[in-house]
Amino acid sequence: MSKALSQISRSPFMRWNEGRRLPPWFTQPTFTMYNGRTDPVEHVNHFNQRMVVHSKNEALMCRVFPSSFGPMAMTWFDGLRAGSIDSFKELTQAFGSRFITCNRIPRPxxxxxxxxxxxxxxxxxxxxxxxxxxxxxxxxxxxxxxxxxxxxxxxxxxxxxxxxxxxxxxxx
Known part of the structure; x- marks a missing residue:
């Protein structure tokens, strides 16, 4: 159990984002929780729409995005290597790559x-x-x-x- 707790206590974010706190004025919007079975692109789009006024705050976007994850996505996130994510774009690309099999394919x-x-x-x-x-x-x-x-x-x-x-x- 201590190994699992140690793994999740390490941040996947690079040093510049490590230890950053959420601004005191920030009120987190309500998100649809990602369950690991729906389209990740739609999930990122929904997240971006809810966070549009904060989109220029890279650290905030990175810190808040995992709060929209359900258990399956949190397990993936907790397994990311420490210091492996340098930007919100990298985080969403890694997220999309992991859950790519859930992408919605347009019908002909x-x-x-x-x-x-x-x-x-x-x-x-x-x-x-x-x-x-x-x-x-x-x-x-x-x-x-x-x-x-x-x-x-x-x-x-x-x-x-x-x-x-x-x-x-x-x-x-």
């Missing part, structure tokens, strides 16, 4: 084009599934998405007839 447009309403599925369920998929696709496909949503509905469905009668030009 084909996954949206092949979506259709299942037999017995409600319009709400189909719509939720469709727009969830739409949001997982990178790119500007608004014009395609409206048409494929309609085509995914069965030909006899009342909503399809209603949607085909009215030209829809915007999904927002």
């Amino acid at each position: 447009l084909a996954s949206l084009l092949s979506l259709s309403m299942k037999e017995g599925e409600t319009l709400k369920t189909y719509s939720d599934r469709y727009w969830k998929m739409f949001n997982e696709i990178d790119g500007d496909f608004d014009d395609v998405s409206i048409g494929t949503f309609k085509l995914g509905l069965p030909t006899e469905h009342g909503s399809r007839k209603s949607l085909t009668g009215k030209p829809i030009t915007c999904i927002r």
Whole structure:
């Protein structure tokens, strides 16, 4: 146990950041805790958004970032070599490299084009599934998405007839 406590008491930050205290005026925002299973890029982005007013304070960013880690990420952080991190950029790159397998991969447009309403599925369920998929696709496909949503509905469905009668030009 003493070896484990010794390991976590060593800071992975370089000397310039070692022993720096948080400013007395600093109020830490609430973060979404990183659980080791979600996209690390999204987590860093969320952290940066919450800390935007402090983004120029390198030491503060480095010191506060680990407070957004859940147990799995804290285990990784505690295992970093003493003095191995020199900047917030290095810290986030190391974090992203460690949890790269959790990166969100954008879905191809084909996954949206092949979506259709299942037999017995409600319009709400189909719509939720469709727009969830739409949001997982990178790119500007608004014009395609409206048409494929309609085509995914069965030909006899009342909503399809209603949607085909009215030209829809915007999904927002």
